[in-house]
Amino acid sequence: MWADLAAIGKDPSSGGYHRGGWTPTERACTEWFTTQCTTRGLSLESDGLGNLVAWWGSTDVPGVVTGSHLDSVIDGGAFDGPLGVVSALAAVDRLRAEGFVPSVPIGVGAFVEEEGSRFGMPCLGSRVATGVLTADKALGLKDRSGVPLADALSELGIDPAGVGPSPLLERMGTFVELHVEQGRALTAPVGVASAIWPxxxxxxxxxxxxxxxxxxxxxxxxxxxxxxxxxxxxxxxxxxxxxxxxxxxxxxxxxxxxxxxxxxxxxxxxxxxxxxxxxxxxxxxxxxxxxxxxxxxxxxxxxxxxxxxPIVEFPSGLRDRLAAVLDDAPVLPTGAGHDAGVFSDAGIPTAMLFVRNPTGVSHSPAEHAEMDDCLAGVDALAAVLKDLAK
Amino acid sequence: MWADLAAIGKDPSSGGYHRGGWTPTERACTEWFTTQCTTRGLSLESDGLGNLVAWWGSTDVPGVVTGSHLDSVIDGGAFDGPLGVVSALAAVDRLRAEGFVPSVPIGVGAFVEEEGSRFGMPCLGSRVATGVLTADKALGLKDRSGVPLADALSELGIDPAGVGPSPLLERMGTFVELHVEQGRALTAPVGVASAIWPxxxxxxxxxxxxxxxxxxxxxxxxxxxxxxxxxxxxxxxxxxxxxxxxxxxxxxxxxxxxxxxxxxxxxxxxxxxxxxxxxxxxxxxxxxxxxxxxxxxxxxxxxxxxxxxPIVEFPSGLRDRLAAVLDDAPVLPTGAGHDAGVFSDAGIPTAMLFVRNPTGVSHSPAEHAEMDDCLAGVDALAAVLKDLAK
The missing domain is CATH 3.30.70.360 (Alpha-Beta Plaits)
Structure with a gap:
């Protein structure tokens, strides 16, 4: 999966990624995600803006959603966003291979324009989905060329009238986002988030x-x-x-x-x-x-x-449960914003897992995580999903 | 003439002018100049890059050329450049109305991309005309969108092969450029340039x-x-x-x-x-x-x-002659570059007249000169041409 994504939107000279929301490169990542989900027989649902959740199991009751985003900052790294999406799919593969039968559905999500690199509003997808950003305000946002979001959607055949609070969230009982750590604070392979800085x-x-x-x-x-x-x-x-x-x-x-x-x-x-x-x-x-x-x-x-x-403090019960499942994994705050913060603020029980970043470099072509740590992240996410959906 | 030019390339919100070299607005100014020259029966000549000189009288012998440029900086003022071109045409009108018969031809010139606002090279037209900038180097210059000058010319049907040292200069016996002063140093309506700062x-x-x-x-x-x-x-x-x-x-x-x-x-x-x-x-x-x-x-x-x-010191003999013709007009240096500096460096006897700038504001929509001072500039230029072509 990592190899599939490696070339999409990569600047050959800098090595950085350019995947602004609703641009051809970001759309190519979304196409890839769609194919991955349908190949796995997951039931893919989209809201009017393009946030996606692919369900494993019944979609009648609320479940556990995991995932992240596929867009990037301008000339960003490979891990920020995609690592959470790829790890979510890999964790589902792991659980299925083990013959795990979840008691509640497990969803794999990809949320649009998390970085805000095109329309200037970070967590655009989750803000619209939760209703903290109205459809009117969102559709009026303009990119650097002056193109309003409404026009960008129309050009892709997406009806701006469908943009608004997302029905996908009605079945998001719990949300867990795995993400590459973006500083040097995490010294173990995997950690659990306590809070997002204001x-x-x-x-x-x-x-x-x-x-x-x-x-x-x-x-x-x-x-x-x-x-x-x-x-x-x-x-x-x-x-x-x-x-x-x-x-x-x-x-x-x-x-x-x-x-x-x-x-x-x-x-x-x-x-x-x-x-x-x-x-x-x-x-x-x-x-x-x-x-x-x-x-x-x-x-x-x-x-x-x-x-x-404002500050996002993830619910302590869920946070401690994850840390316990992961053999007392370190708990740490982050200075980076995430869709997880928006979902948490909207009252959805939310947690985050971080994968170690050896250099602390992020939002840069030099962003890196070791393969062993990424695999430890998949293990951890699978363990957490198993615990939450048991 | 001033009213004709007023609307071309004007940003309605800032009031500033956008007339980069070989853009539609600058081309519209050039079209206007061509019409003005042909209407007056002047004999218009162009070189391969688009520098223009329109002759009054025989073109067999070197003459006195006056003029300036029609392009602007980004969001520039109305006077910087066009004042010298309009004043040149008005001075010719004045001399003709008086029945003056010049002993040498008088030329009215408009030189391209003086500001360098599109291709980053100030005095591009005069540098190529004099040969201090080679055709190869000039044609390879790129604008902010990455368009090379060669392509910009081709798109307008101008053959890049014709770019090079200009035959127009062979008959430029003397050059006089009238320009709005760009600081607050000139307190009389009209002054004469001593030098251009490095x-x-x-x-x-x-x-x-x-x-x-x-x-x-x-x-x-x-x-x-x-x-x-x-x-x-x-x-x-x-x-x-x-x-x-x-x-x-x-x-x-x-x-x-x-x-x-x-x-x-x-x-x-x-x-x-x-x-x-x-x-x-x-x-x-x-x-x-x-x-x-x-x-x-x-x-x-x-x-x-x-x-x-480097510093341009205008020839003192010509400078003193102009100052004397203008009743001991003040003589002052300028911090602004001009085609006149390039022509002077190339060995063409060159002088400049400045028209007072009451605020000193230039390269800005707020650039201004009083109408009375502009008319005094035309009087002065006519007197100078009369003296040089008597």
Whole structure:
């Protein structure tokens, strides 16, 4: 299965993956998933947005769903997402080979646009499915070319009218997502998630005045690039001080000409911290420094929250049960957002398994997990499913 | 004439102009110019790249050419370029109405892609015409979509084989370019140029390691955005200290995703100073600070000169003659590059007239010149042409 997916959407020069939601490469992964499920005789169901769950066993009663996502960040790694989907199918294969007969159905899920790399909204599929994001808002989201989600769906023959809270979730009694760990915190092959850090995406719009780069005196300028540059350095410093994370990884400059002082710099801050309070005070500290610098530069800065997710604490009973099944596997929080967090917030009993990441590198072509650890992940997931569906 | 051009390539929201070389809007300006010349019975000649000179009078002997360019920076002002072309036509109209009979031909010129906003090379038309840029190099330049100039020309039915040193220049005995001033240094309606500051464009490539924005510890990162941010602030400070100009106005981020630490930031430095020595020491100071910061960030930085133009000192005899004709008009240098600088370097006796810019704003939708000053510019240009062609 890993070999099947290896080539889809891979940039030959960087080695990274490009699988934005509803793009041809992501669709190819979905096609592959569909084939895998039908070949196994699983009963595949889709909701109006394209979230998929393939059932093993009766679909009359709620069951245990496991899975993850097939989309990627821009130039991302091979493991983030697909590892959870492939491991879910492999775990089902394992249980069937053992002759295990589940008492409740087991579903294998693949949820769309988890990374938000195309439409800017992380966990888009699970947010729409749970209803925390309305169909209207979702359909109006635009990609970087200005294409609204509604048009992207229509082009693929998907009727935007069908988008909304997902009937698939009615039978999701429990959800377990296996995922590659994305830091270096996990030293055993497999661990269990305790929580997802609070996470915010904030758009910083720095506005100044375009001008000639050669003739405008330095002291006459209102250059928003300087305000941005100071803010980027401040964000890094404040995150270090707070034991948190702050990243400016996406930027848009107007007019973006070599010989013009920019009129506007738009920069997206990704900020995460162990608690909601620390996240809020981190944002406040960065904003304050941006505003102070803007006064000095004669520019202005506007901060718009694009998405803010409070802390997700996975239910402790389920978490402890998984850890016990896995011989007291380590329990740890993560700074990365996941569909599991959205489902947990929606009241679905949810847990996560992490597979060790030896370098901690993620969202990068260099993302890696050892094959032995991946196989340990399949073992662990199979054991957990067996326990939950016994 | 001003009203004719006002709407072409204007962004209705910003009010700025988008007239990149060989784009439909720039072509529309060229069409307009062609019509203006033929309507006046001027004899229009083009070279293989699309530089144009329209002659009044015999074309057997070298004459006096005046004019400027019709392309714009991205979201630029109305005056930069077109003012020189419109004033040239208006000055010819004025001289004809007066019954002036020139002893040498007078040419009105429009030179392509002066701003370099599409193919990244300022004064592209004049550089190719004079032979300082070879046809091979020019044709291989690519726009931001990756389209080579050769293909852009072919698409318009222009044979790339015809690109090269321009026969038009053989009859350019003298060149006078009228241009809106681009700083606030000129306090009279019209002035005469003494020199063009040395000017360099340098590409700074900051390379780090892509990683997950949520899970990667701040201390584990190799974030090239931080190295860039410090360099942008350093450039500003060093330019202030040197009485020079340094601008980072164009940026490209890879992968440019909100939730990924960038792997690479490419930033273009536009640097100008009063002398070649100051420009060189400015670049050295900025580069040194970039390299020091890169060591701290665990990133690397590579600096590539894309174009470096030494100081242009316009010939003093011609300059003083113009100033005398204009009742001792002020003489001043400029930080902006112009085709006039390229022609002067190629040994063509060249001068420039500046029209006052009350705010000093240029390369911006807010660029402005008062109508009275523009008319004074036409008067001045007519007087200069009359003197040079008497």
């Amino acid at each position: 996470h915010g995406r904030f758009r910083f719009t720095f506005t100044g005045e375009a001008n000639h780069a050669g003739t405008t005196l330095m002291e006459d300028r209102h250059d928003p690039m300087l305000t941005y540059a100071m803010t980027a350095l401040a964000a890094n410093k404040q995150a270090r001080l707070a034991g948190a994370r702050a990243t400016f990884g996406r930027l848009s400059v107007e007019p973006n000409g070599t010989n013009a002082v920019p009129s506007q710099v738009t920069a997206w801050l990704d900020a995460r911290a162990a608690t909601d309070e620390v996240l809020q005070s981190l944002l406040s500290a960065i904003t304050r420094q941006a505003v102070e610098r803007a006064e000095r530069d004669g520019t202005s800065v506007e901060v718009t929250p694009e998405s803010v997710s | 000017h360099g464009r340098f590409r700074f490539t900051f390379t780090g390691e892509a990683n997950h924005a949520g899970t990667t510890l701040m201390e584990d990162r190799h974030d090239p955005m931080l190295t860039y941010a410090m360099t942008a602030l350093a450039a500003n400070k060093q330019a202030r200290l040197a009485g020079a100009r340094a601008t980072f106005g164009r940026l490209s981020v890879e992968p440019n995703g909100t939730n990924a630490v960038p792997s690479q930031v490419t930033a273009w430095l536009d640097a100008r100073a009063a002398t070649d020595e100051v420009l060189q020491s400015l670049l050295s100071a900025i580069t040194r600070q970039a390299v020091e910061r890169a060591e701290r960030d665990g990133t690397s930085v590579e600096v590539t000169p894309e174009s470096v133009s």
